[in-house]
Amino acid sequence: MKIPFSPPYINDAVINEVTDALKSGWITTGPKVKRLEELVCEYIGVPNSLCVNSATSGLILALKWYGIGPGDEVIIPAYTYAATALAVVHVGATPVMVDVNDDFNISVSAIENAITKKTKAIIPVDIAGWPCDYDDIIALAKQKSNLFTPQNNNQKKLNRILVLSDSAHAIGAKYKEKYVGTTSDICVFSFHAVKNVTTAEGGVVCLNLPKDAFSNNDEYAYLRCYALNGQTKDAFTKSKAGGWKYDIIYPGLKINMPDVLAAIGLAQLPDYFEFILKKRAKIYTFYQTFFESKAWAIIPPYKNQDKLSSCHLYALRINGITEEQRDSIINTVSQKGVAVNVHFQPLPLLSLFKDMGFSITDYPNAYKNYKCEISLPIYPQLTDDELHYIVDTIESAVLAQL
Template sequence: MKIPFSPPYINEAVIQEVNSALESGWITTGPKVKRLEELVCKYTLAPNTLCVNSATSGLMLALKWYGIGEGDEVIIPAYTYAATALAVIHVGATPVMVDVEKDFNIATHEIEKVITKKTKAIIPVDIAGWPCNYSDIYAIINKKKELFIPKHENQEKLGRVLVISDSAHSIGATYKSEYLGKITDITVFSFHAVKNVTTAEGGAVCINLPEPFKNQDEYNYLRCFSLNGQTKDAFTKSKAGDWRYDIIYPGLKMNMPDILAAIGVAQLPEYFEKTLQNRVEIYEYYHTFFKTKSWAILPPYKSDDKTSSCHLYALRIKDISESERDAIIDKISKEGVAVNVHFQPLPMLSLFKEMGFDIDNYPVAYNNYKSEISLPIYPQLTKNELEYIVSTVTNAVESSL
């Protein structure tokens, strides 16, 4: 049996929606993008949402909006995909990495140790779809308000460190009974091909700023900035007699095209109404099976104030080394089951090593990584395939211990 790791969920509704974009004669940013933005707001209750060409772009856009650049620091977890750090680097700021907890997410007690007068933002990451401890994060930044030195008008208005949630994995997750998207100042979702909801490539920036900000005004600014700082998008300019525009910001080209947004327009309602529950059922199947295994460390799923989006099933094997984990993966792969590892901690990657980061300073991140194996989890999986996956994993682990 051959089981891929994360194929996209493409059904007839997606095909019809994409065809309608093609047949409309308009394939770049236009009505489909606007509809996707409306749907994200509808289902997450975020006040405003801007769709962009990737979650990485969304993070950069948020950082630039806050005036973050050279000389500034942004706190991130050591356990995340490289894009979290690269967004900080691309705006000219310095990433400050902290260790994580055993649930994979940023260790809030470590944040307090590294906040300085240079700190302008924190980017917590909801690894595998499990929300971070946002109340604790806000308590820390409010406690440290006296250190905050604004150097931009938006920083003056907010008066504290900005919280940008890297929720690439967590659309559909909840924190204190609210969906991610309405929890932090800015939330960035990914719609990459392997995510719970996809547009092939793309992302969404949910804007949830407190008074005195007007979220609609900030949406208008970010939308303009994501289109090279141009006052009219191409769809508006294409209308008869409406060609004249202006460039009012030194913007970037980060917009999402309609042909990609169409995939998300078809997927998003079905996700919240059906396929998220499919993921939950698979997650629970794995939980029920692996909780009987003494060697298994189960990933977080539900607590009193959190529910996971079930993006990844991040199984860990007790008391094994990195090389032993790799050997187990080889055995699983030879049986036709594609598994993965999420993630290599940033200090293990060459770029960040050269910047002076050392994995020895992030022991929890390394311990999580060295024993982690991500199992397939997507709506198309059948009962027979799930049974094959768990038996294959079990045989590979138990023959290695």
């Protein structure tokens, strides 16, 4: 049996929506992007959202919006994908890595210890779709406002550390009965090919700025312009009769999402909230039921009184094994036709960040989680037979190592 790790969910609705975009003659940013943005707002409950070409670009855009650059520090978890740190690097700021909890997510106490007068933002990451401790993080940002010295108008309006969530994995996750996206100042979701909702490549920036200090509509307009080279009109608007004239008012980026890709997400998003998310949850609980009785298994969190996972990844950990044993288990499972993965290599293990002076010895919990983690396939196309084959294959490979 051959079981891929994370194929995209493409049905007739997606094909029809993409075909409609192609037949319309308009394939770059236009009405389908705008409709996708509106749908994100409707489902998540945020005032505004802006589609961009990747979640990485969305993080960079948000950091630039807050005027973060050289001399500033941004606190991030050591356990995340490289894009979280690279967004900070690309705006010229300094990433400050802190350790994580046993649930993979950033430690609030570690954040508190890392805050300095240079701290301008915190980027919590909802690993595997499990929400971070947002109330505590927001409270900490407010509590430490006495250390915050604003350098521009947006920073003066907020007058504290920005909480910018990297929620690449977490669309559909809930924190205290609200969807992630409404739980931080700005939230970025990923629509990459392997995510719960995809546009092949893409992401969306959700604005949830305090209404007493900001007009989210105005900030959306600014970000939309900035994402199109600082141009006052997009190509669709310019194409209208007499609409050719435009201005460049910001030193912007070129990170807009095209309609032909937005069409995929436009078809998927209603299906996701209607039944795909439920199917992912069913598979997740199947894994939970199987592995919770195994003494060697550390099962990932799914829900508690405050949090509900989006079930993006099933991050199984094998108790008491070494990194080398984990790798051997993966090789055995792969040879049996089951594609598995590891999420993630902590940043200090990667050459770029080693060269910047980061050492994994400073992040013991990140390494402890990583060395025994195996991500299992979880997507709606999986059949019952495939699920039973996956868990039996995993158990057999693990027991051979113990």
